[in-house]
Amino acid sequence: xxxxxxxxxxAGGLAPCLxxxxxxxxxxxxxxxxxxxxxxYKSGFRGLLMDYKIEITKEMREKAHVLHRxxxxxxxxxxxxxxxxxxxxxxxxxxxxxNPLRVAAERLAADGVTILHTIGGDDTNTxxxxxxxxxxxxGYNLTVVGLPKTVDNDVYPIKQTLGAWTAxxxxxxxxxxxxNEQSASPRTLVIHEVMGRHCGWLTxxxxxxxxQRTRHNEYIEGFMMNQELKNIDGLYxxxxxxxxxxxxxxxxxxxxxxxFVTLFVSEGACMDEIVADREAAGEEVKRDAFGHxxxxxxxxxxxxxxxxxxxxxxxxxxxxxxxxxARSAPANYEDLRLIQSMVDLAVESGLNxxxxxxxxxxxxxxxxxTIEFPRIKGGKPFDLETPWFKEVMDYLGQNYRPIH
Numbered sequence: 001x002x003x004x005x006x007x008x009x010x011a012g013g014l015a016p017c018l019x020x021x022x023x024x025x026x027x028x029x030x031x032x033x034x035x036x037x038x039x040x041y042k043s044g045f046r047g048l049l050m051d052y053k054i055e056i057t058k059e060m061r062e063k064a065h066v067l068h069r070x071x072x073x074x075x076x077x078x079x080x081x082x083x084x085x086x087x088x089x090x091x092x093x094x095x096x097x098x099n100p101l102r103v104a105a106e107r108l109a110a111d112g113v114t115i116l117h118t119i120g121g122d123d124t125n126t127x128x129x130x131x132x133x134x135x136x137x138x139g140y141n142l143t144v145v146g147l148p149k150t151v152d153n154d155v156y157p158i159k160q161t162l163g164a165w166t167a168x169x170x171x172x173x174x175x176x177x178x179x180n181e182q183s184a185s186p187r188t189l190v191i192h193e194v195m196g197r198h199c200g201w202l203t204x205x206x207x208x209x210x211x212q213r214t215r216h217n218e219y220i221e222g223f224m225m226n227q228e229l230k231n232i233d234g235l236y237x238x239x240x241x242x243x244x245x246x247x248x249x250x251x252x253x254x255x256x257x258x259x260f261v262t263l264f265v266s267e268g269a270c271m272d273e274i275v276a277d278r279e280a281a282g283e284e285v286k287r288d289a290f291g292h293x294x295x296x297x298x299x300x301x302x303x304x305x306x307x308x309x310x311x312x313x314x315x316x317x318x319x320x321x322x323x324x325x326a327r328s329a330p331a332n333y334e335d336l337r338l339i340q341s342m343v344d345l346a347v348e349s350g351l352n353x354x355x356x357x358x359x360x361x362x363x364x365x366x367x368x369x370t371i372e373f374p375r376i377k378g379g380k381p382f383d384l385e386t387p388w389f390k391e392v393m394d395y396l397g398q399n400y401r402p403i404h
Contacts, residue, residue, distance in 0.1 A: 005037045006350065007053075007113040010073040011044030011080070011120040011127075015149045015163030016170070016329045017339055019074050021119045023067030024343035030061045033351060039111065043076035044120075045127060048104050049093045053111075068336065071328040082127050101134040108135070108142060115143045115350035121150040121161075122378030125357050129373035132355055145346045145370065146357035147339075151327050154199035154380045158359035159366050162339055163331065167195070167202055170329040171322040172209035175264075178320045179214075182229050182260040189255075189309055189317040190262050193301035195327065197268035200237025201382040206322070207235050207264045208392050215395075228258045232396055236269040236304075239381050240400045244273065248311040250398075255312045263308070267300050267323075274303050341368060 008025055010018045022040070029036050038056035041047035054075060067074055080093065082100040094100050108116065118128040125146035132144040148158050151167035175192050182188050194203040214230045233254050236242060255261045275285050275293055286294040301319035309317035331339060342358040349358065349370040356370035363375075382389075384402050393400055 003035075003037075004033065004114045004351070005039070005112045006115045006117065007039050007041060007108070007111065008075070008117040008119065009041040009044050009048060010075055010077050010149075011118065011124040012077060012149070013079075013121075013151075014072055014077065014327045015151050015161075016071055016166035016327065016331045017147075017149055017162035017335055018077070018119055019067045019070045019072060020331045020336060020339050021147050021149070021162065021343060022074055023064045024339055025117055025347065026056060026061055026064035026067075028343055028347040030064070032347065039113075040075040044078040044124070045080035045082060045104065046078040046093060047076070048107055049080070049082075049088065049100060051107060069330055071330045079123070080127075081123065083130050101131060102138075104131055105135050105138065105140060109140050113142065115145065117145055117147065117346060117350065119147045119149055119162075121148070121152075122155050122376055124149075125373065125376050129376070132373065141353075143350050143353045144355045144373075145350045146373075146376075147342055147346055148357055148359050148376075150378075151202055152196050152199045153201040153205075154196075154378055154382075155359075156377045156380045157362040157371065157375060158357070159362050160338060160360060162342065163327070163335060164202060164205070165334045165338070166329055166332040167326040168205035168209045169332055171202070171206035171326040172213050174322040174325050175206070175210055175320070176213055176230075179230055179262060180225075181318065181320075182262065183224055185316040186259050187255060187313065187315040188260045189305070189312055189314040190260070191301050191304050191308075191317070191319045192262070192264045193267055193319055193321045193323075194264060195323040196238070196266040198238055198379050199382050200239050200266045200269070203237055203264055203266040203269075204235065204382060204386075204389050204392060206326075207232055207396075208388055210264075211392060211395055229260060231262060232264055233261045234263040234398060235393065235396060235400075236263065236265045237382060237384075238266055238268040238271065239384055239403060240269075241403050242270045242273055244307065244311075248308065251308065252312050255314065261308075261312055261314070263304060265300055265304055269300055270303070271298065271300075274298055274300065277303070345370060 040054040042052040088100040135142045148161045150161045153164040196202045345358045
């Protein structure tokens with residue numbers, strides 16, 4: 001058997017699993033294939049193109065367990081798409097006339113890498129698939145095994161992506177403190193904007209975790225610190241229809257009765273309403289080459305603040321975003337278990353020359369397997385029929401219906 005050499009990289013945005021996944025891969029290879037050489041490309045595909053790498057030493061292997069304590073990525077991230085030649089040239093990652101896929105392939109070949117682990121979302125893993133296809137077509141045998149990372153939990157056909165459970169729990173912890181701002185001034189509107197441009201899973205799961213965290217709090221009768229102050233009054237997702245007039249009436253009654261209103265909002269919620277509102281005001285809404293709205297130009301939390309502060313006659317309003325706080329946290333217990341199972345399969349698949357992305361395959365009864373690269377894609381919407389989501393909305397007392 002030819003000598004194996006393993007490389008790993010993390011890419012895309014952060015999620016509360018990257019450090020632990022890197023540590024887990026190092027630990028697992030050290031346990032079952034201690035002679036395998038390990039390296040990491042620094043800052044994702046950028047490091048692969050630029051030949052920036054970290055040699056995993058004996059001392060690093062022995063202390064790999066320490067990585068489970070931290071968030072972020074110990075080997076760095078970047079957003080690079082190897083098939084976007086113009087962008088790679090513009091950023092100085094390759095020279096004019098060079099093909100980034102070829103540059104990356106030649107680097108892997110020169111380094112003697114036989115197994116590449118990519119830890120990232122759909123973009124990272126589809127880029128890895130492009131690389132594997134290019135290598136295969138050009139006679140270089142490389143096994144590429146991805147691990148699915150995204151706090152949005154929006155990758156087909158994977159049931160649960162790494163880091164999403166932690167992001168929900170930490171986002172709830174963040175807002176447990178922020179909610180106390182309701183006591184700072186009468187008639188206060190607090191909006192919690194949560195990551196999730198196309199998928200409302202994280203916003204809904206954060207709301208659920210917050211309710212679980214606060215619903216059994218002990219309060220003293222007669223003081224303002226009570227269940228109403230800690231409540232969520234509205235939850236808005238990209239998948240749910242938004243009735244501004246109806247919600248304004250409902251929330252105004254709550255504001256008049258209690259003196260505060262709390263909203264949880266996905267960063268991609270109410271996109272159609274926001275676009276229509278801006279275009280009616282004469283603003284140009286930026287779109288990409290396919291006609292899709294550029295979501296990074298839409299500030300959902302501020303839009304909700306602008307409209308509802310006025311409609312609810314709020315004296316004070318604020319938008320708080322838990323995104324960076326939540327996505328940079330260390331993995332919690334549930335995610336650590338998920339990471340371990342996916343890492344074990346990823347190592348087994350790498351050694352057995354099975355390429356793909358590890359995950360619980362929703363099209364095969366939720367079985368944990370190495371899913372074929374062509375079946376991996378992003379943009380999976382949150383299923384509003386999920387039983388716990390209905391429980392959350394019943395608890396809030398808010399009616400909702402799907403957009404489609």
